[in-house]
Amino acid sequence: xxVVSQHPSRVICKxxxxxxxxxxxxxxxxxxxxxxxxxxxxxxxxxxxxxxxSKATYEQGVEKDKFLINHASLTLSTLTVTSAHxxxxxxxxxxxxxxxxxxxxxxxxxxxxVV
Amino acid sequence: xxxxxxxDSQVPVFEEAPVELRCNYSSSVSVYLFWYVQYPNQGLQLLxxxxxxxxxxxxxNGFEAEFNKSQTSFHLRKPSxxxxxxxxxxxxxxDLDGATNKLIFGTGTLLAVQP
Numbered sequence: 001x002x003v004v005s006q007h008p009s010r011v012i013c014k015x016x017x018x019x020x021x022x023x024x025x026x027x028x029x030x031x032x033x034x035x036x037x038x039x040x041x042x043x044x045x046x047x048x049x050x051x052x053x054s055k056a057t058y059e060q061g062v063e064k065d066k067f068l069i070n071h072a073s074l075t076l077s078t079l080t081v082t083s084a085h086x087x088x089x090x091x092x093x094x095x096x097x098x099x100x101x102x103x104x105x106x107x108x109x110x111x112x113x114v115v
Numbered sequence: 116x117x118x119x120x121x122x123d124s125q126v127p128v129f130e131e132a133p134v135e136l137r138c139n140y141s142s143s144v145s146v147y148l149f150w151y152v153q154y155p156n157q158g159l160q161l162l163x164x165x166x167x168x169x170x171x172x173x174x175x176n177g178f179e180a181e182f183n184k185s186q187t188s189f190h191l192r193k194p195s196x197x198x199x200x201x202x203x204x205x206x207x208x209x210d211l212d213g214a215t216n217k218l219i220f221g222t223g224t225l226l227a228v229q230p
Contacts, residue, residue, distance in 0.1 A: 006158070034218065036220075042222070042223075043221060043223050049216075103161070103164060104149070104161075104209070106158045107158055108157060108158040
């Protein structure tokens, strides 16, 4: 089946630095990927839709300058948390659409801790 | 716009008992419906999905769900649960018109299986 690889699984960074999270579709091409944020004991909040070769579409309330999304190829989307602060600490999960099948495959998530 | 309601934030149940996790959705267009399971600090695993056809959908790990259009529900059921089924369960909906293909999640239900 379709596999999405997300890396790193866990990262700790200092406040003020930037962190890049990668999401790769391993055996299929993903023209559309999604980035979610999950707070402890909460649901997944859609942050943005990443479209290959075009600008990402951000959900209301998500700072596009803080959460930079790049989808330069059909198999890779990246989320960069810029100038991270402790309140950015969270679990970030990516998802890719399996074109034509109506399905979505999720990465294993990245636990970001900003200290 | 679509939305998903999971009325039960937590469902305690004894091992080998049956369980039903409730999910209701709202949408102005036809939808795809999904159930995902999430174990602690992990990504999401697809249990089952409804795209079209038979309203009774069978998934992995003995779970099944029934799509009820008149009641706008997609409840998840399992006739006999195991300790290992303890996890967070998310219902999700996606629009079929292709405008956004966003996958929107409910708030989740913690299934707590007790011995």
